[in-house]
Amino acid sequence: MDTNALELLIPLTYIPGVALLIMSTSQRYSYVNSTIHEFSEEECRIQTDRVKQELRRAHLFRNSLLALYLSVVFFSLGSLVAFLVNAWGITTSTAVLEIATILGVFCIVFAVAKLAAESILSLDIIKRHARRHEDKTDDSQ
DSSP, rough: OHHHHHHHEEEGGGHHHHHHHHHHHHHHHHHHHHHHOOHHHHHHOOOHHHHHHHHHHHHHHHHHHHHHHHHHHHHHHHHHHHHHHHHHTTTSSSSHHHHHHHHHHHHHHHHHHHHHHHHHHHHHHHHHHHHHHHHHHHHHH
């Protein structure tokens, strides 16, 4: 394997970082799903805002996970196709590798944007809970 062939595998170096994002995001997604399932029917009718917020979080997590999975696909396929073309001795440009890498990076940026939106939403939920708690303690005094 010459140096050029090794360069074709560079997008695969992104995968461990993406895998860490996938693991943490899927754990948080699982927690949101558990929270939604814990609501009883009565709570869902009473706390429609809370349910809507949790569903919004679940959608953000799902979209980010899909984007992260797609980035792994693009990085892997780009490297695989470019490596196989190089291994077979076919002279070609690295256009496939470059396009797949760019698509993979765009998927990561999209996923991170969705995770940032979820973080903002989570902070908003925490602030609302804190305000409700403060209101309850003010009423009891």
